Amino acid sequence: MNVTRRAALAAGAGLLAAPALAHAQETWPARTVRLVVPFTPAGTTDIAARILAERLTQRLGQNVIVENRPGAGGNIGSDAVVQADPDGYSLLMCTVSSGAINYSLYGAKMPYKPDALAAAGLMLQVPNAIFVTNSLPVKTLRELVDYVKARPGRLNNGSSGIGTSLHLTGELLKSATGIQMQHVPFRGAGPMLQEVIAGRIEVAVDNLPSVIGHLREGRLRPLAVTTKQRSPALPDVPTTAEAGFPDVEATAWFGVQAPARTPKPIIDRLGTEIDAVVKEPETRAKIADLGGMAPGLTPDGGTTPEAFERFIQAEIAKWTEVVRKSGATAE
Numbered sequence: 001m002n003v004t005r006r007a008a009l010a011a012g013a014g015l016l017a018a019p020a021l022a023h024a025q026e027t028w029p030a031r032t033v034r035l036v037v038p039f040t041p042a043g044t045t046d047i048a049a050r051i052l053a054e055r056l057t058q059r060l061g062q063n064v065i066v067e068n069r070p071g072a073g074g075n076i077g078s079d080a081v082v083q084a085d086p087d088g089y090s091l092l093m094c095t096v097s098s099g100a101i102n103y104s105l106y107g108a109k110m111p112y113k114p115d116a117l118a119a120a121g122l123m124l125q126v127p128n129a130i131f132v133t134n135s136l137p138v139k140t141l142r143e144l145v146d147y148v149k150a151r152p153g154r155l156n157n158g159s160s161g162i163g164t165s166l167h168l169t170g171e172l173l174k175s176a177t178g179i180q181m182q183h184v185p186f187r188g189a190g191p192m193l194q195e196v197i198a199g200r201i202e203v204a205v206d207n208l209p210s211v212i213g214h215l216r217e218g219r220l221r222p223l224a225v226t227t228k229q230r231s232p233a234l235p236d237v238p239t240t241a242e243a244g245f246p247d248v249e250a251t252a253w254f255g256v257q258a259p260a261r262t263p264k265p266i267i268d269r270l271g272t273e274i275d276a277v278v279k280e281p282e283t284r285a286k287i288a289d290l291g292g293m294a295p296g297l298t299p300d301g302g303t304t305p306e307a308f309e310r311f312i313q314a315e316i317a318k319w320t321e322v323v324r325k326s327g328a329t330a331e
Helices: 003-027 044-060 072-082 096-109 141-149 165-177 189-198 208-216 264-279 281-289 305-326
Strands: 033-037 064-068 090-095 117-133 156-159 182-185 203-207 220-225 251-259
Touching: 033 044, 033 072, 044 064, 044 090, 044 117, 044 208, 044 251, 044 264, 044 281, 072 090, 072 096, 072 117, 072 251, 090 096, 090 117, 096 165, 096 251, 096 305, 117 141, 117 165, 117 189, 117 208, 117 264, 117 305, 141 220, 156 165, 156 189, 165 182, 165 203, 165 251, 165 305, 189 203, 189 208, 189 220, 203 208, 208 220, 251 264, 251 305, 264 281, 264 305
Parallel strands: 033 064, 033 090, 156 182, 156 203
Antiparallel strands: 090 251, 117 203, 117 220, 117 251
């Protein structure tokens, strides 16, 4: 077959595909949409995804189902979405780890690059909480630092996995205070919390939504939240700055991305629906009760694909510097 004929066939195929693609965009979604959570059930990512999936199901008129695919700090589930067809039926509940931290933490081992995913919308931001098992004889973050300094390397600090903001918050605490603890990563917040409650892990960091019930009911002892302001959900718990450690500041976030080649009309529709969901009073009440904050990327407190993309790029730059200063690795 000569070059001219191949070119003509390719052009013809493109012309035939164009109406089909346009129809697919106009009718999306025509079937069930999969929202991949790259972490285990019961963590903040899972909680946020299920709130969002329930509302999107109502708004889109098709089922939006949550699929948990944990592993490698969120990389396994995220890469599954990167490799999926860019048709709007495979979406990622992305986080500060999968969407920003992992690019510098994993380096050459990272299975995908930032441009492999397209931003759709930010759902919420949350503080991280630093807490201890109830048997540990400390009541404040300062007391914890003094206690650990007297026992270098003897205590364990847990996180929901390597590369999460929880891991990096723990590293920030260590580097800012000079304390030494053994980092113990788990495959999700649920298993980690069980070990802290049982006293086998003494110190941990978690996103506030997934640990707040345990803190309110006294199963774990909170020492500080990692945001500039106290959380209205735990008003008696000081910030890390109030506790004397202003450099230990971190905010986790959760949003939706799609494979990079997903048609823009689908991304725009998805962004519009996410924005509508996060502005619903019922959703905002749920976010606030979990200790979270609304997206706040637009003047009206909402989100757009473009604003979320700018936010992600800024977060990549920020966490690249945190990883460099802390010396954290994915090993």
